Amino acid sequence: MAIVLPYFGAGGGEHMVSRLAAHLDLSKVEAEVICIFGEPQNNELEKKILEHGVPIKYIGKGKGFSSAAIKRLNHELSEFQPDVVHTHLSACVYCAEWVVTHNVKMLHTVHNMPAFELIMPKKVVMAAMYRCGKAIPVAISHEIQALTQSYYHLKTTPELVYNPVDVSRYSKLEKKKRKNFTFVNVGRLYEAKNQILLVKAFEKILEDQSDTDLFILGDGPLKEELETYLKEHKLTQHIFMEGNVENVEQYLAEADAFVLSSNYEGLPLVILEAMASGLPIVSTDVGGVKDVVTDNGLLVEPHSIEKFASAMMQIKANAEMRKDFSERSKRNVMQFDSSIIAQEYIALYEKYARLVKH
Structure with missing residues (x-):
């Protein structure tokens, strides 16, 4: 499975990705992290992931729209062939094309109130992804779960997995x-x-x-x-x-x-x-x-x-x-220890990988 995020900054979403990737049971999942923007920061978040044995690939998108970067992302996903794509923050939109054209589900962790999570054009993309069942929202709290279901008019309740802490x-x-x-x-x-x-x-x-x-x-x-x-x-x-x-x-x-x-x-x-x-x-x-x-x-x-x-x-x-x-x-x-939350995410990966295979 591929974990995809925009960048390795100092925000909560980036810390969550680092803790998750650094605690995955690699005997159960083969994983890689894909960073869409920028180059290696050589910070603590990246080091934890690499030390655990999970590789990080950098797309180097930079600012603004880049069809070349999207092409590189699609190529990386095709090379890795994940059974599940797990996205964070705005990375969900950049992965949408590849997910739609492959027999794969996207799990998207909703880190904030859905009204503030994405700008409007990106919300439209994700609304379509949720409606067609290609993307599954994963809320980090009961309130975010309820707000996401209401905001996107979802018929099914989003998954719920809390944030991890070491x-x-x-x-x-x-x-x-x-x-x-x-x-x-x-x-x-x-x-x-x-x-x-x-x-x-x-x-x-x-x-x-x-x-x-x-x-x-x-x-x-x-x-x-x-x-x-x-x-x-x-x-x-x-x-x-x-x-x-x-x-x-x-x-x-x-x-x-x-x-x-x-x-x-x-x-x-x-x-x-x-x-x-x-x-x-x-x-x-x-x-x-x-x-x-x-x-x-x-x-x-x-x-x-x-x-x-x-x-x-x-x-x-x-x-x-x-x-x-x-x-x-x-x-x-x-x-909420990282090792426990990682197990809960592995259970979701297995669940949605099985759904597409059957």
């Missing part, structure tokens, strides 16, 4: 608490993640509790706006914008709680990473967060600074609650 990478680190109570947030700095709400909620906490810090890990288009706000409101001694870091797990190990203030989500990998680190969670109730934050954190409605601040203060004030949530996070996350 539990041992986060659970094995020794917990080293900082002097001040520490919240940590991880995510790209853009509107959907709504870190400005998080900053304003944290600002309320600082009004009478100065023994508290917030670390924000990530980069993006709202970086300058956030930095300006911190300076103007004299928050730089308690809110630290660290940018993109390689050692996210170390920051999680040194935190007391994880916070996520998104407007919408699919199923954020960072929530699972925080759970593997044994952290209690405070998050907006969006996307698939409610699927994994059950008895191990507090969920609040999106867009409310006051309610988010209240939940953060509740977590900070109640040590017994934090201890309970921490133990439950460590227990609950085990079902």
